[in-house]
Amino acid sequence: MLKIKDIHASIDGKEILKGLNLDIQPGEVHAIMGPNGGGKSTLASVLAGRENYEVTAGTIDFDGKDMLDLSPEERAREGLFLAFQYPVEIPGVSTTNFIKTAVNEKRKHLGQPPLDAVAFLKTMKEKTALVEIDKSLLSRSLNEGFSGGEKKRNEIFQMAMLEPKLAILDETDSGLDIDALRIVANGVNQLRNEHNSIIVITHYQRLLDYLQPDFVHVLVEGKIVKSGTKELALELEEKGYDFIKESLNATAAV
Amino acid sequence: MAEELKMLEETVSKEYEYGFVTNIETDVINKGINEDVIHLISSKKNEPEWMLEWRLKAYYQWLKMEEPTWPNVTYPKINYQDIIYYAAPKKKPKLGSLDEVDPELLKTFDKLGISLSEQKRLSGVAVDVVMDSVSVATSFKEQLAEVGIIFCSISEAIQKHPDLVRKHIGSVVPMNDNYFSALNSAVFTDGSFCYIPKGVRCPMELSTYFRINQENSGQFERTLIIAEEGAYVSYLEGCTAPKRDANQLHAAVVELKAMAKAEIKYSTVQNWYPGDENGKGGIYNFVTKRGICMGDFSKISWTQVETGAAITWKYPSVILKGDNTIGEFYSVALTNNYQQADTGTKMIHLGKNTKSRIVSKGISAGKSQNSYRGLVRAAKGALNARNYSQCDSLLLGDKCGAHTFPYIESKNKTAIIEHEATTSKIGEDQLFYCQQRGIDAETAVALIVTGFAKEVMNQLPMEFAVEAQKLLAVSLEGSVG
Numbered sequence: 135m136l137k138i139k140d141i142h143a144s145i146d147g148k149e150i151l152k153g154l155n156l157d158i159q160p161g162e163v164h165a166i167m168g169p170n171g172g173g174k175s176t177l178a179s180v181l182a183g184r185e186n187y188e189v190t191a192g193t194i195d196f197d198g199k200d201m202l203d204l205s206p207e208e209r210a211r212e213g214l215f216l217a218f219q220y221p222v223e224i225p226g227v228s229t230t231n232f233i234k235t236a237v238n239e240k241r242k243h244l245g246q247p248p249l250d251a252v253a254f255l256k257t258m259k260e261k262t263a264l265v266e267i268d269k270s271l272l273s274r275s276l277n278e279g280f281s282g283g284e285k286k287r288n289e290i291f292q293m294a295m296l297e298p299k300l301a302i303l304d305e306t307d308s309g310l311d312i313d314a315l316r317i318v319a320n321g322v323n324q325l326r327n328e329h330n331s332i333i334v335i336t337h338y339q340r341l342l343d344y345l346q347p348d349f350v351h352v353l354v355e356g357k358i359v360k361s362g363t364k365e366l367a368l369e370l371e372e373k374g375y376d377f378i379k380e381s382l383n384a385t386a387a388v
Numbered sequence: 389m390a391e392e393l394k395m396l397e398e399t400v401s402k403e404y405e406y407g408f409v410t411n412i413e414t415d416v417i418n419k420g421i422n423e424d425v426i427h428l429i430s431s432k433k434n435e436p437e438w439m440l441e442w443r444l445k446a447y448y449q450w451l452k453m454e455e456p457t458w459p460n461v462t463y464p465k466i467n468y469q470d471i472i473y474y475a476a477p478k479k480k481p482k483l484g485s486l487d488e489v490d491p492e493l494l495k496t497f498d499k500l501g502i503s504l505s506e507q508k509r510l511s512g513v514a515v516d517v518v519m520d521s522v523s524v525a526t527s528f529k530e531q532l533a534e535v536g537i538i539f540c541s542i543s544e545a546i547q548k549h550p551d552l553v554r555k556h557i558g559s560v561v562p563m564n565d566n567y568f569s570a571l572n573s574a575v576f577t578d579g580s581f582c583y584i585p586k587g588v589r590c591p592m593e594l595s596t597y598f599r600i601n602q603e604n605s606g607q608f609e610r611t612l613i614i615a616e617e618g619a620y621v622s623y624l625e626g627c628t629a630p631k632r633d634a635n636q637l638h639a640a641v642v643e644l645k646a647m648a649k650a651e652i653k654y655s656t657v658q659n660w661y662p663g664d665e666n667g668k669g670g671i672y673n674f675v676t677k678r679g680i681c682m683g684d685f686s687k688i689s690w691t692q693v694e695t696g697a698a699i700t701w702k703y704p705s706v707i708l709k710g711d712n713t714i715g716e717f718y719s720v721a722l723t724n725n726y727q728q729a730d731t732g733t734k735m736i737h738l739g740k741n742t743k744s745r746i747v748s749k750g751i752s753a754g755k756s757q758n759s760y761r762g763l764v765r766a767a768k769g770a771l772n773a774r775n776y777s778q779c780d781s782l783l784l785g786d787k788c789g790a791h792t793f794p795y796i797e798s799k800n801k802t803a804i805i806e807h808e809a810t811t812s813k814i815g816e817d818q819l820f821y822c823q824q825r826g827i828d829a830e831t832a833v834a835l836i837v838t839g840f841a842k843e844v845m846n847q848l849p850m851e852f853a854v855e856a857q858k859l860l861a862v863s864l865e866g867s868v869g
Binding site: 205296 | 815818820824831841
């Protein structure tokens with residue numbers, strides 16, 4: 135699904151990712167943890183193709199395609215989805231209209247006819263139930279005046295509508311109360327299947343309790359310094375990142 | 389960041405879509421303005437003596453006036469002696485049906501997407517088309533006549549309904565109101581006239597398409613709409629112009645009069661040639677539009693979508709004379725490249741319990757300058773006057789400007805005047821968010837702009853809203869259309 139090889143990326147001339155490697159197979163859920171400033175969100179931005187992030191070395195293969203060759207919208211249409219940490223507001227554009235445009239752009243790219251109103255509404259209805267999103271939000275301007283939890287739920291709703299091959303959840307759990315977290319996590323779990331993969335960027339164990347990742351990676355100073363199973367996350371929760379740093383220093387000292 | 393801006397700029401540059409010229413024989417007089425020219429215009433139009441005198445009076449006033457310099461726009465000095473003041477198609481068809489219309493003209497309408505036959509068949513819109521100053525086609529007139537509505541060119545109205553014209557012309561916008569209204573009063577060649585008798589609700593949207601066609605011919609339309617007591621009319625005006633290098637002056641005057649309990653809704657989609665991407669050419673659109681709510685409980689509502697013209701100078705206003713009257717102004721002004729717009733409204737509250745509402749949405753792209761200028765005045769007797777103004781500006785890129793000049797004058801303590809203003813930028817974040825959902829930058833800009841302008845677009849009649857939405861997209865996008 136996704137093969138990241140020795141990626142170096144910088145913003146404004148400052149290198150943030152310093153040789154990152156990651157291999158994700160279909161159906162897998164990978165959690166990426168790590169201290170602030172380690173490069174977690176940069177990784178999400180680089181994968182999504184954000185303009186001001188410059189990839190200086192390395193390759194990213196996305197389902198057989200050279201991802202770095204694709205524009206952000208092409209990546210999206212090919213099945214990459216980023217659930218934003220801070221979803222933007224677009225006044226005057228209803229959530230429904232926005233998602234319909236997005237869904238049909240993707241269908242056009244895949245050579246499919248646009249969804250007619252009936253089919254679209256039917257899909258919407260199914261997916262709103264899935265993520266327990268209040269239907270009244272969908273007729274309102276995209277994210278405008280939404281609470282933090284509503285915005286995040288809207289991200290997962292869009293994910294459900296777009297059915298991505300690879301979804302990146304960038305700190306989707308931040309700012310969520312326990313109930314909202316559970317709902318969001320349930321939504322994600324229901325979207326999970328053997329064909330699609332998910333990258334979960336988070337600081338906290340609690341989201342992982344719900345999502346049960348297959349792998350946990352620790353990203354420190356632009357590199358994945360430790361990988362393991364979900365138990366690693368528990369260890370991190372208990373000991374903090376310092377224990378990793380200490381063990382790194384110990385390794386460096388040898 | 390820099391690349392994002394570049395992309396924005398590319399997205400918003402788009403060549404004028406309606407840049408074509410219709411080949412129709414035209415009857416043109418020599419350049420310049422003087423007494424003889426006014427005599428000539430008046431005699432060519434076979435006008436009564438009083439009309440000629442009125443024009444001459446306006447001309448003498450104009451001579452004493454000076455071109456206004458207060459708008460926030462710059463342009464080279466206009467040589468008024470270098471303008472052709474009259475151009476009329478030579479083959480003046482007498483029309484029983486559309487089949488008699490010059491086929492060239494019909495082709496032009498087709499290109500504009502306003503084929504009369506289509507319009508007639510599909511939308512039930514009566515279209516009075518002004519092509520270079522002379523009305524050449526009018527439809528649905530009979531149907532309207534049945535309920536006593538007069539809808540014709542102002543030239544025809546001067547011939548057939550001289551008393552009505554004489555009574556009302558210049559009564560809302562006096563000839564000496566401003567420099568351009570004086571000029572218009574002296575040399576106007578055509579325009580529309582609409583009279584809705586007492587208690588009549590106009591059964592259809594009335595629509596006029598204007599089009600400048602003769603090179604260097606200024607076009608000076610004059611429109612007069614009168615709604616008698618309890619009458620209702622919705623009037624649509626739209627225009628496009630062929631691509632030209634020389635600047636063309638357009639100085640129209642529109643007067644609306646609503647008697648007691650009458651309502652006039654006036655909608656404009658303005659798409660004059662804006663000049664090329666280097667700011668060369670384009671129409672100077674210096675327009676005076678004003679309505680008066682004469683009688684109690686009357687209402688006048690202006691809606692405008694301004695995307696064209698090199699320079700726009702336009703303040704559709706409402707004088708709220710009667711008690712309990714309502715004035716509304718809904719505007720979207722979009723400027724791109726080197727376009728300049730100084731537009732807004734005036735709400736003059738005179739009667740008691742009068743209300744006005746202003747919603748202005750300015751969109752600036754390229755190197756353009758977009759100004760909102762508005763006046764809300766509550767006179768001493770305007771007890772309980774109420775105004776709400778909202779002025780929002782949206783910037784695309786970092787080379788354009790948005791300005792707001794609100795003027796508020798209140799002479800009584802019971803008036804409540806509210807003004808809200810916002811300025812926002814289409815952010816990198818918004819664009820990237822859209823792109824991440826598979827929506828390319830160009831479509832994203834159109835989506836965001838449409839959303840921004842929605843409140844105003846919702847005011848447009850359906851058949852116009854679609855066109856206007858398309859126009860916004862076309863004015864901003866690189867490949868759509």
